[in-house]
Amino acid sequence: MKKNFRGLFFTPYVLWLAMFVIAPVALIFYYSFFDIHHNFTLSNYQEFFTSGTYLTMTANSVLYAFLITLFAILISYPMALVISKLKHRDLWILLVILPTWINLLLKAYAFIGLLSHDGLVNQLFQFFGLPIQHMLFTDSSFILVAAYIQIPFMILPIYNSLTDISGSYIRASRDLGATKWQTLTKVIIPMTMPGIKSGIQIVFIPSLSLFMLSRLIGGNKVITLGTAVEEHFLTTMNWGMGSTIGVVLIISMVIVMLLTNTKRKRRRA
Amino acid sequence: MEDKASKTGKIYITIVFLLLYIPIVYLILYSFSKGTTMTNFQGFSLKHYGELFADKRMLAIFLNTILIALLSSVCSTIIGTMGALAVHNAKRKHERETLLSLNSILLVSPDVIIGASFLIFFTALKLPLGFWSVLLSHIAFEIPIVLLLVLPRLDEMSPSMTNAAMDLGATPAQILSKIVLPYIQPGIIAGFFMAITYSLDDFAVTFFVTGNGFTTLSVEIYSRARQGISLEINALAGIMFIFSLILVGVYYLIETHNARNGRKKNLVEVTDR
Amino acid sequence: MSKTIVELKNVYKKYDDGFTALKNISFKLQEGEFYTLLGPSGCGKTTILQSIAGFTEVTSGQVLFDGKKINDIPANKRQLNTVFQDYALFPNMNVFDNVAFGLVVHNTKKEEIQTRVHDALKMVQLEQYANREIGELSGGQQQRIAIARAIVNRPKVLLLDEPLSALDAKLRKDMQYELRELQQDLGITFLFVTHDQEEALAMSDQIFVMNKGEILQKGSPVDIYDEPINHFVADFIGESNIIQGKMVEDYQVAFLGHQFECSDAGMRPNEPVEVVIRPEDLVITTPEKGKLQVKVDTQLFRGDYYEILAYDKAGNEWLIHSTNASTDDAIVGLTFSPDDMHIMRYNETEAKFNHRLESYED
Numbered sequence: 001m002k003k004n005f006r007g008l009f010f011t012p013y014v015l016w017l018a019m020f021v022i023a024p025v026a027l028i029f030y031y032s033f034f035d036i037h038h039n040f041t042l043s044n045y046q047e048f049f050t051s052g053t054y055l056t057m058t059a060n061s062v063l064y065a066f067l068i069t070l071f072a073i074l075i076s077y078p079m080a081l082v083i084s085k086l087k088h089r090d091l092w093i094l095l096v097i098l099p100t101w102i103n104l105l106l107k108a109y110a111f112i113g114l115l116s117h118d119g120l121v122n123q124l125f126q127f128f129g130l131p132i133q134h135m136l137f138t139d140s141s142f143i144l145v146a147a148y149i150q151i152p153f154m155i156l157p158i159y160n161s162l163t164d165i166s167g168s169y170i171r172a173s174r175d176l177g178a179t180k181w182q183t184l185t186k187v188i189i190p191m192t193m194p195g196i197k198s199g200i201q202i203v204f205i206p207s208l209s210l211f212m213l214s215r216l217i218g219g220n221k222v223i224t225l226g227t228a229v230e231e232h233f234l235t236t237m238n239w240g241m242g243s244t245i246g247v248v249l250i251i252s253m254v255i256v257m258l259l260t261n262t263k264r265k266r267r268r269a
Numbered sequence: 270m271e272d273k274a275s276k277t278g279k280i281y282i283t284i285v286f287l288l289l290y291i292p293i294v295y296l297i298l299y300s301f302s303k304g305t306t307m308t309n310f311q312g313f314s315l316k317h318y319g320e321l322f323a324d325k326r327m328l329a330i331f332l333n334t335i336l337i338a339l340l341s342s343v344c345s346t347i348i349g350t351m352g353a354l355a356v357h358n359a360k361r362k363h364e365r366e367t368l369l370s371l372n373s374i375l376l377v378s379p380d381v382i383i384g385a386s387f388l389i390f391f392t393a394l395k396l397p398l399g400f401w402s403v404l405l406s407h408i409a410f411e412i413p414i415v416l417l418l419v420l421p422r423l424d425e426m427s428p429s430m431t432n433a434a435m436d437l438g439a440t441p442a443q444i445l446s447k448i449v450l451p452y453i454q455p456g457i458i459a460g461f462f463m464a465i466t467y468s469l470d471d472f473a474v475t476f477f478v479t480g481n482g483f484t485t486l487s488v489e490i491y492s493r494a495r496q497g498i499s500l501e502i503n504a505l506a507g508i509m510f511i512f513s514l515i516l517v518g519v520y521y522l523i524e525t526h527n528a529r530n531g532r533k534k535n536l537v538e539v540t541d542r
Numbered sequence: 543m544s545k546t547i548v549e550l551k552n553v554y555k556k557y558d559d560g561f562t563a564l565k566n567i568s569f570k571l572q573e574g575e576f577y578t579l580l581g582p583s584g585c586g587k588t589t590i591l592q593s594i595a596g597f598t599e600v601t602s603g604q605v606l607f608d609g610k611k612i613n614d615i616p617a618n619k620r621q622l623n624t625v626f627q628d629y630a631l632f633p634n635m636n637v638f639d640n641v642a643f644g645l646v647v648h649n650t651k652k653e654e655i656q657t658r659v660h661d662a663l664k665m666v667q668l669e670q671y672a673n674r675e676i677g678e679l680s681g682g683q684q685q686r687i688a689i690a691r692a693i694v695n696r697p698k699v700l701l702l703d704e705p706l707s708a709l710d711a712k713l714r715k716d717m718q719y720e721l722r723e724l725q726q727d728l729g730i731t732f733l734f735v736t737h738d739q740e741e742a743l744a745m746s747d748q749i750f751v752m753n754k755g756e757i758l759q760k761g762s763p764v765d766i767y768d769e770p771i772n773h774f775v776a777d778f779i780g781e782s783n784i785i786q787g788k789m790v791e792d793y794q795v796a797f798l799g800h801q802f803e804c805s806d807a808g809m810r811p812n813e814p815v816e817v818v819i820r821p822e823d824l825v826i827t828t829p830e831k832g833k834l835q836v837k838v839d840t841q842l843f844r845g846d847y848y849e850i851l852a853y854d855k856a857g858n859e860w861l862i863h864s865t866n867a868s869t870d871d872a873i874v875g876l877t878f879s880p881d882d883m884h885i886m887r888y889n890e891t892e893a894k895f896n897h898r899l900e901s902y903e904d
Contacts, residue, residue, distance in 0.1 A: 013352035013412075020409035021374050024386030031389055079285050082278035092282075094521065099289055101513040105472055105490045106506045110296035113307025113498060120295060120308075148292070151285075201377075209379035212472055216494055229381045233388060233477065243389070246382050253377065432597045433630035435617040437644035437695060447643075451634035 028250070031243035044244035054228075058248065061224040064143060065207035069154075071147040072203050073196065076154035080195075081188075083155075084162040093159055100152045108216045111145045112136065115217075137219025145217045146210055154199040161195025162188070197260035205253050225249050297510055300503035307498050317504040324501070327489070333400075334469065334485045341407035342464035348408070349415025349464075350457055354449075356416065357423040372413045383410060384477030391478060398480025406478050407468045414467060415460035422456035423449075455523065462520045466513075544572040546609075547698055547731050548594060548622075553603030555589055555755075563589045564600070565755040571699070571733060576725050578734045578742040581752030582778070587735045590752075591701050594733070596620045608698070618647075622699040623692040627707060629684045631676045637663070637687055638672040644695040662690040665724065682713045689724070699731045706741065718744050739779045743767060751775050759892055771895050772886055776818045783824070783860055787817045787885075792902075795885055798834060798856060806885035808898040816886045821849070821861040823882035826868060832875015836860050838868045 035041045048054045083092045099107070114120050115135040122132045135141045165188065173183040209226030225245055232242030274282075295307070300318070304311035321327060352372065359365035375383060387409070391402045430452070434444045450457075472487035479488055486505070493502055548571040555564035563586045571577055579587035592598040593605055596617030605613050612620060623644070631640050639646075641659045650658070663669040666686035676684065685705060692700055702721075706714045722745050725732045736742055742749050743763040751759045751766060759771040770776035776784055787797030792807035797817055809815065829835045836852035843849075850862040852874070860876065868874060890898075 009351040009354040009358070012348045013355050013416075016348055016352070016409065016412055017368075017371050020387070020390075020405075020412075021371055024383075024390045025374070027389045027393060028382070028386045075285060078278070079282055082274045082282045085274040085278070094517075095286065096289070098513075098517060099293060101466060101470075101517050102293060102506075103470060103472075103487060103490065103509060105487055105494065106296060106502070106509065107292060109490065109494045109502060109506070110292040110307075112494065113299065114292060114295060116308065116498075118306075118308040120291075148288070151289070205377065206379055209381040209473075211381060212476075212491055216491070226379065226381045229385055230477075233385050239389065242385060246385055249379055249382055253379065253382075257377065427628050427630055429626040429628055429630035430632065432595070432617070433624065433626055433691075434632075434643070434647075435597070436595055436620075436624045437647060437691070438618045439643070439647040440618060443647050447647075448632055448634075452632075 025250070028243045028246045031239050032247045034240040036238045036240060041240075044240050047241070048244055048248065054245075057223055057228060058225060060222075061208050061226075062252070064139070064146070064222070064224060065204050067143050068146045068150060068207045069200055069204045071143070072150045072154040073199065075147070076151055076158055076199065077196070079151075080155045080158040080162055081184075084159055089163070093156070096152050096155050096159075104149060105212060105216075107149055108145060108213055111141070111148075111217055115141055136217065137221060139218060139222050142214055142218035142222045146207055146213055149213070150203040150207065153202045157198040157202065158192060158195040161192040165191050201256060201260050204256055208249060208252065225252075293510070296503055297507045299500060300507040302500060302503075305498075305500060307500070307503070317500040318507070321501050321504045321508070327501075327505070330484050330486055330489050333483065334487075337400075337404055337407055337485060338465050338468035341404055341411055341468050342461050344408045345411035345464045346415050346457060346461045349412045349460055350419050350453070352412060352416045353419035353423055353453075353456075356420060372416055374413075375410050376413045376417070380471075380473030381477075384474040387474065388477045398478055399483040402478045402480070403475055403483060403485065406474050407471065410471070410474060411464035411467050414463050415457075418460040418463060419453055419456040422453040426452050455526070458523055459520070462516065462523065466516060466520075469512075544574055546570045547573045547607070548733070549604075549606040550590070550594075551604040551606065553590075553593065553605065554601045555586070555593065555598070556601045563755055564593075567603070567755075567757060569750060569757065569760065571731050573698070573731055574729050575747045576722065576732045576734065576745055578736060578746040578749045579752060580736060580739060580742040580749050580778075582737055585752040586755040587737075587752050588703055589755075591624070591703050591733065591735050594699075595622065595624050595701055621695075621697055622701060623695055623697040624701040624703065625688050625692045625705045627704040629688040629705075629708075631684055631688060631691070633676055635676070636672075637668070637674050637676065637679070640676065640687060641672075641691045641694050643691065648695075658694055659690075662694040663687075665693065665727070666690045681709055682717070685709065685717065689721075693728065697730065699733060700725075700728075702732060702734045704736055705734075706736070707738070714741070721745060743779070751778065753778075757892075759895075769884055769899065770818065770886065771890065771892060772888075773816055776816075776884075776886065781821050781861055783819045783821065783858075785817045785819075785858060787815055789813045789815050789885065793880075795883065798854060798858070800833065802833065802883065803880045804883045804885060805880050806883070807902040809885070809887060813887065816888070818884040818886060819878055819882055821863040822847075823878050824860070824862045824864075825877045826850075826862060826864055826866070827875045827877050829873050829875045832877055834860075834876045835873055836876060838870055838872050838874060841868060841870065843867075 032044055033040055033042065035043055079096075083089050083096070086092050116122075117132065117134070117136075121135065125132060169187055169191070170183060173187045174180075178186065208224060209229070211224065211226035211230040214222040214224055214227050225248065228245050229242050229249065232238045232245065299307045299310065301313050301315065302310045303314040303316070352368075356365055356368045356372070359368060383406075387402070387406050388398075391398060391405075396402055396405075426449070430448060431444055434448045439447065470487070471485075472491060475485050476488050476491065479485070486509070490502055490505070493499055550567050550569055553564055553567040554562070556562050567586075567590060579590060581587050589598060593600045594607075596612070596615065600613065604611050607620065607622070632643065635643070638659055641662055642655050645655045645658060659672070660669060663672060666689050668683060668686050668690065671679070671683065671687075676687075679687065685708075688705070689700075705721075706717050709717060718741060721732070721734075734742075734745065743766075746763055748760060749763055749766050750757050753774050759766060759775050761769075766775065767779055770779060770782075773784055776782045785797050787795050789806075789809040789812065790796050790801060791811050792809075793804055795802055795804045795806070795815065795817060804817075834854060836854045838850055838852045840851045841848050842851075844863075847863045847865055848867050850864055850868055852860045852862060854860060862876070887895075
């Protein structure tokens with residue numbers, strides 16, 4: 001039906017796809033082959049894969065993103081599990097969603113206050129007789145804040161996959177003599193793997209490129225792939241190298257997508 | 270899921286909820302402090318709110334942000350809905366799948382990649398950075414989420430619905446305006462609101478394509494936060510928090526409304542069998 | 543003398559993936575008759591309906607309406623209406639607006655819409671429901687609204703795509719009466735699609751039995767029940783015992799080592815055939831009096847009869863409907879009259895089948 005109408009719907013959307021999806025990605029690949037003087041070259045890639053700085057940076061980025069994701073899962077899974085058993089679970093999950101509606105920069109900014117020399121965390125440390133720590137501008141504070149920001153995005157898909165499990169599976173497992181722990185490890189966790197995988201996608205990929213967090217919280221100690229892209233594009237104006245790092249980011253994104261092959265939706269509700 | 274939550278479980282989630290909310294409460298609490306730092310609360314005062322409202326530059330940035338959010342959401346809702354119709358009417362399965370994977374690229378890509386690639390794109394087009402580049406970028410990254418919120422409504426619509434309208438003599442235009450659009454309206458509204466929040470929330474993409482003259486709230490917060498603590502930002506956080514609460518409220522109302530309608534329909538289907 | 547309103551001539555429907563949904567379909571529908579397309583799911587019956595309604599294009603052949611070819615006329619310009627399996631009522635409109643839709647899109651005057659919607663609702667006995675929302679109606683009521691909506695444009699043909707399949711058994715029986723009455727009151731042609739043979743037998747003037755994209759047999763319900771053309775039709779319509787046999791000569795058939803008198807003729811001597819005996823035509827008697835001896839295996843009480851499953855010595859299964867119970871494991875005799883047997887040839891076309899029947903009947 002609507003043969004004549006199809007073109008009408010198609011055109012604006014396909015135009016958008018061509019201009020804002022295909023063209024920009026193609027341009028990033030194209031620019032990655034040009035040096036700062038606009039000469040065609042492979043030197044960006046050569047530099048990336050031979051320089052110790054870039055390789056350590058990539059390794060660090062992956063390590064940071066891995067730790068952020070790991071902490072997020074460890075905290076989120078029990079959280080989602082308990083919430084899914086609560087009476088007014090819809091309301092509680094709304095409370096998980098709510099912080100995601102607050103601008104990420106404001107949350108990061110709050111941590112500048114919380115983690116500062118005289119901030120709340122150090123006041124608590126003092127109260128318990130612990131020495132004051134310099135927490136701001138360290139890699140652990142970066143991981144802490146990033147995990148804080150990502151936890152709700154990890155809880156949601158896990159929660160959704162938990163609530164999708166029919167109660168009869170749990171009853172069947174218990175009926176067949178499994179303990180609560182066996183039911184959890186042999187029935188519930190395997191059945192919620194899709195939720196965990198999409199949680200990993202939602203958290204891991206952005207964690208590779210949270211340049212604003214590393215700038216605000218990590219200081220100059222934390223340099224991730226994202227920070228490097230921002231630096232090359234907006235400060236040193238070496239777009240070729242920036243694009244090369246961008247291509248590396250895109251490739252690592254594709255790898256993560258393939259490893260956790262379920263659809264990723266960063267949705268709050 | 271069965272079983273009741275255990276006591277340990279309840280204690281655990283209480284702690285996590287506290288940790289989730291302490292930074293937010295802390296942030297807003299200090300917007301009411303007389304002092305100038307986020308370390309010692311020095312008595313209640315609204316002076317930072319006063320400063321914020323007196324700040325003409327901030328007001329202009331606020332209006333810019335809202336303008337960008339509304340304009341981009343309207344445009345992206347229209348194009349996204351068209352896209353959903355295009356995907357829904359795709360003749361072959363692989364055509365649909367290709368469109369959907371292309372659609373998801375902007376949802377999946379890290380913000381820096383989107384920002385950097387748009388920056389290259391606008392520069393290649395010789396489009397000056399500023400209001401228009403930010404608006405176009407926002408429209409661009411909002412379209413895929415609108416599509417994803419509208420498409421399920423279209424897909425759950427029984428094909429016999431449009432066949433029935435056609436059978437009774439409706440033209441394609443009448444089918445679209447009288448049957449399809451009313452049916453997918455909840456998805457369109459949800460998409461519109463989600464687009465607004467995406468726009469308000471975005472920092473990274475805007476940061477790349479904004480140039481020098483034009484600023485949105487996120488970018489402004491970033492540059493101020495890099496200079497250190499200013500309780501004016503806390504006051505701004507307070508206002509934006511209330512703004513978010515209103516948006517959440519509206520969005521939640523729409524969602525529960527949709528869900529209730531959906532459930533009503535299911536009930537009918539169940540009782541019929 | 544009624545005239546032809548819809549005609550299909552050599553219609554084929556092939557899909558891109560190579561699947562052929564319709565193979566050389568030809569038939570005529572007369573004005574004012576109740577027709578049923580009957581067949582298992584995937585047999586192509588809904589495809590026929592959709593090609594008449596205009597929701598799908600046929601690959602080749604002609605679709606004629608009132609003598610004119612309508613292959614290229616879009617669905618919204620065709621003067622026939624459809625009742626859908628899932629009713630397809632518009633959820634954003636109430637009952638009145640749903641029924642009025644076909645009139646509104648044709649720019650009918652307001653007063654006329656009022657009276658015609660009222661009349662249509664009255665036909666389905668729901669005139670007091672005009673202001674209800676669709677979600678407030680039961681399945682049966684939604685069904686009637688779907689019919690009212692389809693007849694408001696006064697089509698000459700109403701197409702019904704398994705409209706009763708979502709209803710429970712009791713409601714379905716009631717609706718069978720109502721649909722038949724409605725068709726007679728309206729005096730228009732109904733083309734009804736179903737996989738339920740009871741429904742087809744109960745309501746239709748004419749049945750088209752379909753399988754794998756072909757029409758196997760057309761005829762009145764009684765003809766099709768009593769004289770199925772082949773194994774598939776015999777098996778699909780009602781329950782039957784089908785045994786392989788041999789036509790010794792006209793009116794003489796042999797199976798299970800015995801020769802029986804029958805009422806069929808026109809085959810070659812000693813031609814292999816299949817013999818159909820309906821379970822209700824088998825009568826249980828003593829082993830001595832029976833034409834056949836079988837051993838009772840299982841019995842199920844079905845309310846108005848016992849369904850008895852038995853086996854003969856050769857291992858063939860026999861299904862018997864009996865008002866009296868039998869005894870498990872008992873050896874019993876079965877009798878039947880020559881008229882209770884129906885003989886089917888292998889691979890006989892419908893034309894030859896009809897011709898053969900005419901040659902010896904009356």
